[in-house]
Amino acid sequence: MTDLTGEVLEAGNPDYERARTPALPNYHHIRPRAVVRCFTPDDVSNALAYARESGIHVTPRGGGHCFAGRSSTTGIVLDLSPMNDVSVHDGTATIGAGAKLAEVYGGLHRHGLTLPAGCGPTVGIAGLTLGGGLGLLGRRYGLTSDRLRAAQVVLPDSRIVDCAHDREPDLFWALRGAGGGQFGVVTKLVFDPVPEQLATRFVLTWPSSRAADVLQKWQEIAPDAPDELSANLKIDARGATVFGTGRPDDFLDLAPATSDIRTMPYFELKQSFDELGELDPGPVLSRSHFFRRAVLALDDLGPGRELNFTPMGGAYNRTSRAATAFAHRSERFLVEHVSADADWVHQTWAQLHEHASGGVYPNFPDLHLADPLTAYHGENLARLKEIKRHYDPTGLLHFPQSL
Ligand SMILES: Cc1cc2nc3c(=O)[nH]c(=O)nc-3n(C[C@H](O)[C@H](O)[C@H](O)COP(=O)(O)OP(=O)(O)OC[C@H]3O[C@@H](n4cnc5c(N)ncnc54)[C@H](O)[C@@H]3O)c2cc1C
Numbered sequence: 001m002t003d004l005t006g007e008v009l010e011a012g013n014p015d016y017e018r019a020r021t022p023a024l025p026n027y028h029h030i031r032p033r034a035v036v037r038c039f040t041p042d043d044v045s046n047a048l049a050y051a052r053e054s055g056i057h058v059t060p061r062g063g064g065h066c067f068a069g070r071s072s073t074t075g076i077v078l079d080l081s082p083m084n085d086v087s088v089h090d091g092t093a094t095i096g097a098g099a100k101l102a103e104v105y106g107g108l109h110r111h112g113l114t115l116p117a118g119c120g121p122t123v124g125i126a127g128l129t130l131g132g133g134l135g136l137l138g139r140r141y142g143l144t145s146d147r148l149r150a151a152q153v154v155l156p157d158s159r160i161v162d163c164a165h166d167r168e169p170d171l172f173w174a175l176r177g178a179g180g181g182q183f184g185v186v187t188k189l190v191f192d193p194v195p196e197q198l199a200t201r202f203v204l205t206w207p208s209s210r211a212a213d214v215l216q217k218w219q220e221i222a223p224d225a226p227d228e229l230s231a232n233l234k235i236d237a238r239g240a241t242v243f244g245t246g247r248p249d250d251f252l253d254l255a256p257a258t259s260d261i262r263t264m265p266y267f268e269l270k271q272s273f274d275e276l277g278e279l280d281p282g283p284v285l286s287r288s289h290f291f292r293r294a295v296l297a298l299d300d301l302g303p304g305r306e307l308n309f310t311p312m313g314g315a316y317n318r319t320s321r322a323a324t325a326f327a328h329r330s331e332r333f334l335v336e337h338v339s340a341d342a343d344w345v346h347q348t349w350a351q352l353h354e355h356a357s358g359g360v361y362p363n364f365p366d367l368h369l370a371d372p373l374t375a376y377h378g379e380n381l382a383r384l385k386e387i388k389r390h391y392d393p394t395g396l397l398h399f400p401q402s403l
Contacts, residue, residue, distance in 0.1 A: 062125065286337070
């Protein structure tokens with residue numbers, strides 16, 4: 001039997017509890033047989049060999065934020081957080097797959113660079129990139145995965161390979177939008193970063209009585225706005241909030257009750273929105289879907305219920321559907337229903353879903369979907385299944401809803 005290398009933490013070890021616990025409270029009860037803290041690709045390679053030989057389930061973990069708990073298991077969790085280096089050479093960023101977004105933004109900021117990527121300082125760059133990656137610079141520069149130029153991957157047979165457009169091109173294609181825990185364990189990500197610039201930050205609010213008007217206007221403006229404008233909308237019991245980066249002039253016509261508009265370095269802007277990525281203290285259910293038509297009306301939301309609207313369009317939609325595994329290149333916006341009140345989430349999701357496109361963002365996995373693989377991967381599904389058969393013929397890397 002191959003030996004596990006790295007730092008192996010089992011129950012009883014003082015570091016086990018912290019290492020085993022994922023970010024989302026929904027999955028805190030799952031106790032792995034061991035957490036292997038991986039310092040090198042060889043540690044990952046040995047752990048995959050051990051899993052093959054023992055038949056014990058294994059799953060990689062970056063930031064541990066998966067909505068469906070896919071980086072938790074009663075088997076072996078591969079904790080990649082020790083591999084979190086961020087370096088820049090000749091304008092190219094090389095990032096260890098265990099880095100969290102705060103480490104990525106901080107490391108790139110020292111070089112006057114950044115990446116179009118998400119909110120949430122403790123979200124993992126690996127999980128985010130491998131499922132796409134939406135963020136405030138996305139309408140301008142595309143998905144996080146659209147900036148990926150190469151990756152180092154430990155395959156299910158324990159081989160360590162590099163992939164890029166000209167090396168293992170099918171694997172590289174699949175990683176950009178469908179790569180989370182499916183084809184191999186990524187140990188290094190190489191990106192083409194973007195310049196960090198001064199940016200306008202805005203937060204505009206309206207009371208609940210105006211939420212329906214704001215929603216209607218948002219649907220008309222946000223998905224077709226110039227690339228520089230990224231305007232997110234949140235509606236909850238307190239009212240409507242439009243926030244983001246760019247010039248929000250069109251929303252000022254709606255006479256917000258409060259408006260906070262400031263210019264600042266992009267790094268500070270990003271940090272100022274950190275609280276958006278904060279986790280609820282208890283379990284919540286989140287379901288989402290993409291929309292191509294502006295058709296949404298609104299019922300009153302009670303306390304603890306939240307609808308989040310993310311604009312698509314712009315650079316997201318200028319890459320073709322077949323260019324990478326990310327299939328959602330014709331969507332106008334994404335709606336997320338979030339609450340601890342699961343009945344409300346299911347009910348409002350079902351009400352809106354008849355107007356939705358059918359696509360679901362792979363990074364917001366939803367265990368209640370009737371046909372999840374079509375929802376996540378659309379017309380790219382057949383090619384992804386072939387690539388899965390090639391790189392993981394025995395299905396070593398699996399979870400509910402995996403390919
Ligand atoms: C608070 C919060 C804020 C968020 N904000 C955003 C946002 O702004 N934009 C956005 O697009 N998404 C956002 N998300 C969703 C986020 O993109 C996904 O949850 C993502 O999968 C998290 O990645 P992770 O590494 O933190 O999670 P993990 O649970 O560690 O991993 C997610 C999946 O990827 C796999 N994986 C992890 N590391 C590797 C690896 N090295 N190689 C192969 N597979 C791997 C895991 O096995 C799992 O299947 C947010 C989620 C939360 C909870």
